[in-house]
Amino acid sequence: MKVRKAIVGILMGVTMGLTAVVAPIPGDIGVAHAAWSQSKADKVINTGRKYMGRPYKFGASKNTTAVFDCSSFTQRVFREAIGKKLPRDSRSQSKVGTRISKSNLKKGDLIFFKASTTTSSQRITHVAIYAGNNKLLHTYGKPGVTYSTFRGTSWEKRFVTARRMM
Structure with a gap:
């Protein structure tokens, strides 16, 4: 009988130990999700960066990376x-x-803009990726794919909304 209780005790201890290893601690779920999202955001920025300098062309096909x-x-x-x-x-x-x-922007978020700072219309005409550190990764006009400063510029004044995709 003592041997049986000892075996049951050992098995329960091992089972509980394995459960603790497999099951995340409740407070760590947010940390794991944040690290996963940060990793995805870094992939987005790194992917966009490889197209730096590619020309802008209005109506460019989704099937090309030339423009x-x-x-x-x-x-x-x-x-x-x-x-x-x-x-x-x-x-x-x-x-x-x-x-x-706007105050909760994180790397990898999409930011949407209206046409000008003087119009009251909120009609969206542009999108950029927030790259962190007050930078936008996007394409427009002569520079093509480029980084731009966000806060304190006309880009911030043209802000309409932002979306998190991850």
Whole structure:
């Protein structure tokens, strides 16, 4: 009888030990998710960075990497980096993911802009990837795919909304 109790005790101890190893501690779930999201964000930025200097062309096909418009760029980068499929145009992209405030931007978030600082219209005409450290990774006009400063610039004044895709 003592041997049986000892075996049961050992088996229960081993089972509980294995459960502790396999099951995450409740407080660590957020940490694991944050690390996973950060890793995905880094993949997005690194993928976008490899296209630096590629020319801008309005209406560029989603099937080319020779030229981009803003939304074909974000569409390509997210699909290539993390397998996330985005709609083709910036207005449609602004309706997917989770809405976030400008004060809660994280690397990898998409930021959507209106045409100018003088218009009251909130019609979205541009999308960029927040690259962290007050930088946008996007494409427009003469520079093509480039980094731009966000806060304190006309980009910030044109801000409409932001979305988290991860």
